[in-house]
Amino acid sequence: MLLYVDLPLDSWEAPMTLQPWSSQRHRTAIGRVGLSAPARQAVMDLQMTNGIQVLDYGCGRGGDVRALEHLGLDVSGWDPVHRPDGELRLSDVVLLTYVLNVIEKPDERRATLAKSWDHTKAALVVSARLRWERNQVKGTEYGDGILTSRNTFQHLFAASELRDLVQDVTAVRCVSAAPGIVYAFRSDEARLAYLARQVAPDAAWLASDDTASAIAAVVDHLEQRGRLPQLEEMPWPVMGLLGHMRPQELKRLAEQAADPLKVEAGAKRSALDTLLFLAVELFHGRSPASGLPIPVQLDIRTFFSSYTEACQRADRLLFKLRDDAYVRHAMNGSVAGKFTATALYVHRRAMSRIPAILRLYEQCASIAAGRPPSWSVVKLRHQGRGVSWLDYPEFDSDPHPRLSSSYAIDLGTLKASHMSYTDSTNRPLLHRKHEFLAPDDPDVPKYQRLTEAEVRAGLYEQPHLIGNEAGWERELARTGRSLRGHRLILRPRVDQLGEGPLFSRVLEDGPSALQHPGAHASQVMNHPESQPPSPGSSTSSSTPHAGMASVKGRPYRVKYAESRPSAARRSLIVSSSRAAAMNSSGSSLRWRRHASTVRKGQKDAGALRQDRKSRVLDDALAVASTQVQIEERVLDLLMRLGAPTVGTVDFVERYADAHGGRGRAPSPRAHVANVPRP
Known part of the structure; x- marks a missing residue:
């Protein structure tokens, strides 16, 4: 695809002559499987079919030649280093792919372009690298380009520079097919037919x-x-x-x-x-x-x-394009697209539904700098004149698609810019997808239902925070929601199951809960009253809930009061270090005292609350076994009981370390009432 050696201006077929700094153009050749971007664009735009003769002038290692032959086209390739014996013949379509940008002499670029035009019968496809690729080229300034550490040269063209060069050499009107790709046609009929198809x-x-x-x-x-x-x-x-x-x-x-x-x-x-x-x-x-x-x-x-x-x-x-008020009025009245304070955003499927003046606006920008081959949404500015093509590759499948790249052209200065977000960890994303489409698009109802659900959940209360991935994830966590396809659901209650000295599970949605005080997990799990309430149950989260727990064969009814839930993530902690305390010699005595306190608390509610704060649930974590297996229905019960957060694993570990392994985690809030034995 590239030409790599310095040849005399009058003949590219002459032997190679190196510059004083030893230019090594052949090093710019790359192996390729499949068509290059310019060749692919030409196949789609020029409708190359069987019977069309193609010449790849400066074919490099011949990747495009092999791919075009696989498509059934009559292709030949020539390169001064890799294919010096290739057939240089007059062809319908000639490809000059990324050749001009590796030639350091301006006169030699023009001579090379003229040679390729001499072999063209119908259309010449010229491509080169652009200035917005400067950060991808490492090297020092040399002439009008960059000399790389591999002794290769790169001249980066401006958006309109390449088209002007091709027009000047070929003396025909040229068309910018895409950024860095220019078509030159031998006949006006072929050029007009291409424009009509666009x-x-x-x-x-x-x-x-x-x-x-x-x-x-x-x-x-x-x-x-x-x-x-x-x-x-x-x-x-x-x-x-x-x-x-x-x-x-x-x-x-x-x-x-x-x-x-x-x-x-x-x-x-x-x-x-x-x-x-x-x-x-x-x-x-x-x-x-x-x-x-x-x-x-x-x-x-x-x-x-x-x-x-x-x-x-x-x-x-x-001429109406010059009238800002007319353009703004057309954008505001468009049946398709999202109108904002600065621009109109339209999906490519809805381009045919916007007013003709706006379609002409976008066409003018494509003439100036070329339209990128991959784009999903176009941004038409009404404050000033500029167009941006935004690529959201997963627009249809992702409920909030991430921006992959953007290509913008300022029609006032004709300066083009390109931004890639592929490697970014915090990409911009889209909301309210239905607004970018026409009202009768078949996907609009699905997208609109999602938007309405997100509005009800409060996800759009702070729009300045949700424009990128990080801010959007924080808002989802704040509201306790997650996305499953194009449906907004409650965030899963169990996000993580850990093992080790502290056995923990993290609950992502709703108030966290501690296992019933004094209750072994297997006993709670198998108790008849430990099942979650049925969907038709009238139990409300704003009223205390009751569950059964058993400690050493003695049943207790544990009644949890509703506490104000935290907006952050809650954790359920079951500490094996506290479980060891239950096996100590004084555990039975402590629980007998605990039961006595509970019976007294039935007579005096105030004393019961005071006792709860100081003593009752200090030993709640002691009943957990290091081998406890907490099943989902137990966690569901705890969530429905609305127990408050105990703390994180690190907090409990620090608390235990501070007290020599005998410390007690902060007590959860609960009301405990004695229940006679069955």
Whole structure:
């Protein structure tokens, strides 16, 4: 794909001559599997099919040559180092892929470009690296470029510099197909056909196997374009099936079967597309009507009184771009897209639904700097003139897609900039996806339901905090929510199960709970009253809940009062170090005293609360075994009981260490009442 050696200006086929600093252009060659970006763009845009001859001028290691041969094209490649014996022939399409940027002499660049143009019959595809790639090139300044540590040279082109260079050398009007990719056409017809496809892609024809299906294809074309197709517009299968029918009979059948409302909408759409094409064509110089593509000629004949009238209306549309108030009013009234204080954001699926003046706005930017091949949302500024193409690769699958890259062009200065967020750990993301689409898009209801759920959950209360990944995750944690596809759900209660001296589980949603005081996990789990309340239960989280616990065979009813939940993450801690205290000789005595205190507390509620704060639950953690297996239904019960947070693992460990391993964790809040033995 690259040319690597210094050759005399008059002949690239001459032997290699090195510069005094030993230029090593061949080192810029890279091995590639599959097509390069310029070759892929050319295959899609120029509609290269079987029978097209392609020459890769400066093919490097020949990656594009092999890939194009695999597609069935007639390809040859030449390179002064890797393929000096390659066939240099006159070809329909010539690729000059990342060659000019490795040549350090400006005159040699022009000579190389002229050589490649001499081998071109139809279209020349020129590509080079751009200035926004400067941070990817390490080296020192040399001439008008950069000399790298590998003794290679890189000249980084400005957004419009490459197009101007190609136009100057080839003496034809060129088109910026994408950033750093320029097309030069031998004929105006080919250039205009390409522009027409960019404005209004060719209508897809329905498959036809018999006369009935061929007529159905004509009806579909009538509804899409607002007019009947001419014979020369039809594909060969349809033309062969309908060739025996008279035009008047075909017209009568198609008009009877077509939907009048769809035909009217198609006619309006085709008229606007024609105006948009004529306005864009003005930047390249308008050709006579006979030089326009046949579909455009037929649209002008059908929807306008004359070619002159169509051009005048296109000129008026173009001049309206200078009117800030008109552009802002068009953005505010657009049925598709998200209108903000500075710009309109539109998904690429909805571009055909925005006003023609805004579509022309985006087309002008693509002419100036090229439209990137991958983008999801376009940003059209109404304060100043600038366009940004934003790439969200997972727009359809991710409820809040992350920004991968952005390519922007300032129409006032024609300066382009590119930003990549691929390696960023805190990428910008999108909210309210439905606002970027047209109202009748099939995905809008799903996206809108998600937005409404997020609004109810309070996730948009602080919009300045949720523009990136970190801020959004904090808001999800604050509200106790998480996303499952395009559904907002309560955050899972159990996020982590740990093992070791301190056996812990982290509850992500709702108030944390401590296991029932004095209750062994296996006893609580198997007790009939330890099951979670049924969905139809009237138990409310604002009232105390009761559960059964058993300590050494003595049942107690444990009643948890509701405490004010913390907004942060809560933790359930079961300490094995406290479990060892239960096995000490004084454990039975302590629990007998505890039971006595509980019985006294039934007579005096105030004394019961005071006792709870000082003594009752200090030994709650002592009953946990180091081998305890806490099942999900026990955790669900504890969550429903609404017990408060005990603390984190580190807090309990520090507390135990401070008291020589005999310390007690802070007591949870609870009300305990004695229950007679069964």
